[in-house]
Amino acid sequence: MAKGNILIVDDNKSVLTALEFLLSSEFDKVVCISNPNQINSELGKTPFQLVLLDMNFKTGVNTGNEGIYWLHQIKTQKPDTSVVMITAYGDVELAVNALKAGATDFVLKPWDNTKLLATVKAAVQLSQSRGEVNTLKQREKDLKSSFQNNRKHIIGTSPQLMKVLNLVRKVAKTDTNVLVTGENGTGKELIAREIHHLSSRNDEILVSVDMGAISESLFESELFGHIKGAFTDAKENRAGKFEIAHRGTLFLDEIGNLPLHLQSKLLAVLQNREVTRLGSNQPEPVDIRLVCATNRNLPALVKEGLFREDLLYRINTIHIELPPLRDRGEDVLVLAEFFLKKYASKYNKSQLKINNQAQEKLLKYNWPGNIRELEHAIEKAVILSDSNILKPDDFFLRPVTGTNTGSLDTSMSLEEMEKQLISAALDNHPGNITAAAAQLGITRQTLYNKMKKFNLE
């Protein structure tokens, strides 16, 4: 790390010489000036971490006012630069005034070299850490704004979507807890992010936690944090998601997958608005806006005794239900065009168009995987197409399954239907057996057995 640069301002030449002699071997650069009128131009030339500033410049005048004047000038021009005042013995009151005006410390003349060096080093370090904090703050600001720029647009014009967006706009301004429900891939996370963007917490972050993906043993440490030594692997203090989301939004996805015994722990934190890290007994207040999402029917889970009713009431002050894509009419085509543009540009096939018959096919399909499935279907078609026209055969859509269709394919055997349901659930949750099993309403072990039976591994 750089040792730092120091500017010494004193009208007494012998003071300048003595200080320069003492400090020049300890720091990168030491500049001495006897005329304070040069301060501004010197500050413009070199990044100084410290200015050692005399309090009185005119002989016979010892009000200290001139020193305070120059202190203000330096602090206005370079707020991160530390200023240590040099003052004669007996001017302690003046020195205290200087501290009130923003000086870091003061040195009494005649000084003790060791003490002076310690004071100067501490002041340089303070300035350097101020600089680092500013850099981190700036980086955080830049990161936030780049997240903002990555904000995804919510595409669609259907009245069903407009109704949802209307509710989103109203609720975003408040701090109420929101529960977003809907089938897989309907855009629940997108809506949660939109609520955050439109809220007054927009300058802070949204922390997203997939409750279906956290193992039970790590639940508390992930959400509430831990202190060093709280358990074998706790090698250092770690903040949990609640603390990280402080002043922002906490998005708990797949809340319906949270085991019952962990629901009470979550409820306690939501009720008390404070978290205690594992291994600590010091609760910390947390200020978060909570948005939860699930594809499961929570009231039904409450009836089955699988979800706490008091937790449901705590999280669903406002309930936003996202319509499945098949109920959003022309939005299928609006979204298809949007994804076509995105992937045609990504794969350098900007001439691509979807023909009428293919549009018909997209409109008729029931989209069990909703918008996520539509996006994948378009991307696949763009990659595989050989011409500039996308035709029905370019879209590989899954055979209709019983879950979301409303119409059953009665020619299928029970076993075929089971296989397709399992395959659809696995597609909806790539790599997430827990979530796929939850969607099917069976245990992970049963799902593994069935995957083996149907050769779906």
Ligand SMILES: Nc1ncnc2c1ncn2[C@@H]1O[C@H](COP(=O)(O)OP(=O)(O)OP(=O)(O)O)[C@@H](O)[C@H]1O
């Ligand atoms: N209206 C929309 N406009 C544009 N893209 C959308 C829209 N709705 C959803 N998407 C996109 O579809 C994908 C799935 O959305 P998202 O992850 O928000 O759904 P989800 O309901 O949270 O899914 P899951 O239940 O599987 O977690 C994302 O890539 C998202 O950006």
